[in-house]
Every structure is written in structure tokens, then in C-alpha cells.
Amino acid sequence: MSFLEVNHIDVFHGDVQVIFDLSLHVEEGEVVSIIGGNGAGKSTLLKTISGLLEPAAGEILFQGSPIHSQPPETIVERGIIHIPEGRRLFTLMTVKDNLIIGAYNRRADGLKEATLEQVYTLFPRLRERQSQLAMTLSGGEQQMVAIGRGLMALPKILMLDEPSLGLAPLLTKNIFEAVRAIADQGTTVVLVEQDVKHSLGMSDRGYVLEHGRTVMEGPAAELMNDPHIKTAYLGL
């Protein structure tokens, strides 16, 4: 039994099928990358795991029990936390309120003061900006808030959708280091990325998605050396 198991799911956006008979698994403590081009279905996959979408067929199991027909709030309570693409901060709330709201679930609520300290330790910049409105932050700072907000929920699995989107190379490096630090503390990480080199570089395993199907999977180091990946995603 895997920590998280996705078995043969089909997912639709309205009438359009986006994910076809997709299966994957994530073990406790692993860092797993999901890579694929624009429109491959990566975000749709994460939304389905976090309960924003329901699969039309197949099942999703977390710690052995099915979660695919549960609402997002129940899945958050179980410990699967999804940091969405494009950060999706609460723009007119302060940085601190954004972080505190991350700890809304019952599991995290009682520990929020302590978790907040940990987040400020990981991202000292956020402590300086805590009373600023989230909309006034730079892109990199916003991504720190998005990750911090995810951590506030005390994730067992943290799923990040393109955390490096739109960031300068130096900031991208910082964000990946933060994700690495989170993984090193034992949190299981599912990382969706277009920056294949960085993401595979810090992952244990990876899946390659094309047109809503997994076309390749394996240890990250192997994927990095695969000729198809080298030409299609690494541009070598």
C-alpha cells in the first residue's frame, strides 16, 4: 500500500476529457516530480487529488482509504495540501492573515503560532512584510507566501503546482531550496514543474504526462538521462 495511490482515473472538464486512465503512486517521504508540456493535464491532476474536481472513473486512495469523492475541506483535514498554480493569494488580506488562514483546518489551527514561527524562519522576508497586503508583494515574495500558507496547514503531502512560474532564475533557485528543505524535514512532496532540470534534480522519482496520460515514469536520475526527455523537455 502506497501513501497516495491514483488508480486509473478519467477526468473531464465539462464534456472534454483531459485525463485518461492515469495511475501513479507516491510513497511516504518521497519527492515526486510530474512533468509535461502546456495542457498536458498536470494542474487538472492536482485539482482532482485535492478534491476540486471529481474523477469520472477510477479511485484515489490516501493511506489506504478512498478520497476521490470527498470535498476539498475533508482532504485538507486528512493532510493533502495543494498550492495552486499562480499562487492564488488572498490579495486584499495581509501577509500574516494569508498565512494564518492556511492553518484553518482543525489539525493545524491549535498549532498555528508555532507553525507561523517556522514559516518565518524559513522565509525571514515574510516576517518583515507581515502586515503588508499580499497584492503589494513581488512575485517571489508572493510565492513564498503561497508556500508558507501551504505549510501552515501542516501537510502530510505538499503538492506544488509550478512554484517557479514567472520567477527570475535566482528566485527560482531560492524557491527550490525551500522546497528541498521542506522535503528534508520529512514532508512528502509532489512537484509539478516546467523547469524540468531543477525539479528532477531534487526529486526521487518522476512521471511524464502527455495529453493526459503518463508516458514515462521512473527514478529521477534515469529520466534526466532519457533521450526523449533530453530533447523534449531539457532542450539538449
Added chain:
Amino acid sequence: MIYLLEDTINGILMGSIYGLTALGLTIIFGVLKVINFAHGSLLMVGMYVAFWAATLSGMNPYVALIVVVPIMYAFGYLLQNTLIKPIFKAEKQVREPITVIIVTTGVWYILDNLCLLIFGPQYRALQNNPLRGKMLEIGGMMLSVPKLWGFVAAMITAGAVYWFFQKTRMGRAIRATSLDREAASLMGINQYKVYNMAFGIGTATAGIAGVALIPFFNVYPSVGVLFDMKGYIIVVLGGLGSIWGAMLGGIIIGLIESVCPQFMTATWTEAIVYALFLAVLFIKPSGLFGVKYDW
């Protein structure tokens, strides 16, 4: 000169009560993103509940708040939970589901006619009313005591709602939902519960407005209509979703209504109100004080 000052103060007092009647409208819009056409009817129900609570128990109308607020909160919560929630669920992908507006219109007709059926068309004035026509004289000015209390109720209510949204766990969840429903779901917030609560809070403020009104205003089944048109203007003036915007929008309307007749025939006041409304829509559609949803 003293008359002008007196009219100004009375305008502010009455205007704050207008603001209070519109508070629920702006709260519900801020969270659900739909105009609640039943809001005038909720105010009417609030007035009846306040009227009967005070009449049957012989309580001071303001003491009746302790029953009016919970009854109205529960009423709004259940109304949203049973009638409106199913539509939100059916139209999950739609940000501003138009069908919800149609349902609130239905609720408006049903409530008004139900009250007509139960209570009849007659105007009811509070009997044993300790505040009837009571005036306070300050430096030659005559101020209405029930409106003074209405002002106090309006400010305390707006302050309390604002505090609740800013400082509590549930309040933050409501704000987050109003800003981004999907992201709020990813925080573990049950958005349908948030809608219920927002509707309950909005309805409770309509109940408080009912309490503020009955000492000097008659109750009858279609009384809501008098206030809902004003309410829409107030919330647009103040900025949809803004709590203090609603209070200030109400005060502006109150001032126009009480001060303008000093200078022109009273029929002009309505024209001025609508002209201001249109001007705001043209020049600053987000409202005079609206930072979109500033709570």
C-alpha cells in the same frame, strides 16, 4: 442656521439607519457575489419579529434584540442552506450564478405574500412604545431619540461585524472565500457553510435594523420595498461589499434627504439621489469608498 445644523444631524442619524438596512445586502453580496433581491423582505421580517417580540413580551424594543438577532440569524442561515445552496452546487463553475438572483426574487414574493396572509395588510405601530415621538433638545435643536438610538445601533453593528471579519477564524474564512472561493476551499474552508453564515449575518443585521426602525416606523408586509431601492443605491455608492462604505453611503442619502429640502422643493431630493448614483456608476464604479472588498 440652527435649522441647517439640526437637519444635518437628523440626516446623519437617519442615514446611518439606512446604512444599517443596507449592511446585510453588502455583506451577502461581498461573499456570495449575488444581489439578494429578498433583502427588503428580510428587513420586513426583521421588523415583524422585532414588533412581535416587543409587543408580546412587553419588552423595551431594544431589549428585544436578544431574541431578534438569533432568530434572524437562524432564519437567514436556513434560507440560504435550503433554497440557495442547491443552486450554488448545481452551478459550481459559475462565479455569479444568475439563477440565484431569480431565486432571491422568488423569496421576496413569497415572504411578502406570506406576511400579508398571516398579518394582513394593516400598518402596525408599536403600542406601549416608550419612545414614541420622543425628542431630545440640545441647544435649541430637536433630535429624535429613537433615531439617536438607531445611530448607536448602526455604528455598533457595523463595528462588530467589521471586528468579526478581521479578527476571528470564521471571519477570516469568510473574507478569504469572498476573495477567492477555490483558493479558500484549498485552505479547508467549506464554502457552503461560509455562504450560510454570511447570509445569516446579513439577515441578523436586517433584524437589528428592524429593531432600530419599529419605534418610529410602521410595519406592514411591503415595507421592505421602501428600503430596498435605497439599499441598492447605498451599496453601490459605498462600494459593493464594503461595510463602512454602506454606512457612509447611507449617511449621504440621509443628508441629501434632510438638507436638500431646505433649498429646493422636496421632490428634487430623489432626483439628486439618482443623479449621484449615476454619476458614481460613471466615474467610480467600484463605489466612493470601495477598495473592491475592503474587509
